[in-house]
Amino acid sequence: MIHGSSAPVESDTWQTLLARSVTDPAALLDRLQLHDSLLDPARGAAQDFPLRVPEPYIARMRRGDPDDPLLRQVLPIGEELLDQPGYVTDPLGEQHANARPGIIHKYHGRLLLVVSAGCAVNCRYCFRRHFPYDDNNLSTAEWQEALDYIRADASIREVIYSGGDPLAANDKRLAWLTREIANIPHVMRLRVHTRLPVVIPQRVTAGLIDALCGTRLPVTMVLHCNHANELDPSLEQAVHTLRSAGIMMLNQAVLLRGVNDQLEDQIALSERLADSGIMPYYLHILDHVKGARHFLVGDDQAIRLVGQMLTRLPGFLVPRLVREIAGERSKVPLVVQPVE
Ligand code: SF4
Known part of the structure; x- marks a missing residue:
């Protein structure tokens, strides 16, 4: 790893990259230069289902764009905590x-x-x-x-x-x-x-x-x-x-x-x-x-x-x-x- 950076280098093994996945919403927002206002909802929803995203995937996200299609798949948001009728824990039985x-x-x-x-x-x-x-x-x-x-x-x-x-x-x-x-x-x-x-x-x-x-x-x-x-x-x-x-x-x-x-x-x-x-x-x-x-x-x-x-x-x-x-x-x- 490059000192002071989370960017992967060629010698990183997949196990290293997996172990180094980002799990702290603040670290993800910081890495992508996103606004702090996203942090409280992310922390709240992450208590229900944790954030986990590896660096090689983050590297494909656009900086400063909260609507990035890869980010939206992994960033916890407040809507996840709303109770929605018909949405259950085991939808496929x-x-x-x-x-x-x-x-x-x-x-x-x-x-x-x-x-x-x-x-x-x-x-x-x-x-x-x-x-x-x-x-x-x-x-x-x-x-x-x-x-x-x-x-x-x-x-x-x-x-x-x-x-x-x-x-x-x-x-x-x-x-x-x-x-x-x-x-x-x-x-x-x-x-x-x-x-x-x-x-x-x-x-x-x-x-x-x-x-x-x-x-x-x-x-x-x-x-x-x-x-x-x-x-x-x-x-x-x-x-x-x-x-x-x-x-x-x-x-x-x-x-x-x-x-x-x-x-x-x-x-x-x-x-x-x-x-x-x-x-x-x-x-x-x-x-x-x-x-x-x-x-x-x-x-x-x-x-x-x-x-x-x-x-x-x-x-x-x-x-x-x-x-x-x-x-x-x-x-x-x-x-x-x-x-x-
Ligand atoms: S869709 Fe579900 S099972 Fe598949 S990688 Fe994502 S969290 Fe894991």
């Missing part, structure tokens, strides 16, 4: 699908493993911002039980590493888990849902590639980018490394008021993803999680927005607009028609 510690089994043929309870960034709109991660921190014996659950259900064809952020786990843990899963004959695919390379591209190391790609299982990585400004050259280099290892790269985004709710935002995101070798996959309607109401984009606006994308982009660059509904057997697509 995941605590009923938490089949046993570490496993969320909602859909046929695949299940989620809560590989890590931690995230590198706390996204203010996250549907798991109230998830009981403490109950999903697995001991070695509990990991064996989770693997036994997968072994016992031959319908499970795909295992999805989730969290928290699964890439917050170290490479040794990921390598062990991937080998164990590859030894289960009916599992044919591995998927990794992660935002960590977006906020700390240095997470993509040779050790990570070995850990994920060292078995017979084909690997798909679903990144979580919401705005074109997130795709800087360091992330593009990380994506290139992942693709070179044979990993299929997809993206899922959440439609967020004040972040990416304008047509030009979505077009720029899809084009930048494509230029980086990542296919747009899903655009999610906001889940009704307590504290996130101010991010909601209504269905009519969302459908119109994606309809306009259909007339501006080739079809393969238009993500599927979906909503997740507790208890449904899959994500539910919204019907979109082309709009001029």
Whole structure:
């Protein structure tokens, strides 16, 4: 690290960058030259869901702009503390699908493993911002039980590493888990849902590639980018490394008021993803999680927005607009028609 600066240098490891994440709202405002009036609301909302944002992500934010689309995703604000009817702590009913510690089994043929309870960034709109991660921190014996659950259900064809952020786990843990899963004959695919390379591209190391790609299982990585400004050259280099290892790269985004709710935002995101070798996959309607109401984009606006994308982009660059509904057997697509 450069003395007196939080700017990362090339030799910083991802663990160092993770450990050095900004968690104090005053430090973030100072770093971005933002007005002190934002501090009290940020401190209040951070008591409910802490601030956490790593330096490589802050480096992509505009100085002096409280409306920066990356900042809005991470800065706690007073609206989060308003009680909004219908906005709850477990909007997707995941605590009923938490089949046993570490496993969320909602859909046929695949299940989620809560590989890590931690995230590198706390996204203010996250549907798991109230998830009981403490109950999903697995001991070695509990990991064996989770693997036994997968072994016992031959319908499970795909295992999805989730969290928290699964890439917050170290490479040794990921390598062990991937080998164990590859030894289960009916599992044919591995998927990794992660935002960590977006906020700390240095997470993509040779050790990570070995850990994920060292078995017979084909690997798909679903990144979580919401705005074109997130795709800087360091992330593009990380994506290139992942693709070179044979990993299929997809993206899922959440439609967020004040972040990416304008047509030009979505077009720029899809084009930048494509230029980086990542296919747009899903655009999610906001889940009704307590504290996130101010991010909601209504269905009519969302459908119109994606309809306009259909007339501006080739079809393969238009993500599927979906909503997740507790208890449904899959994500539910919204019907979109082309709009001029
Ligand atoms: S990285 Fe993903 S799981 Fe973690 S807070 Fe952000 S949206 Fe939620």
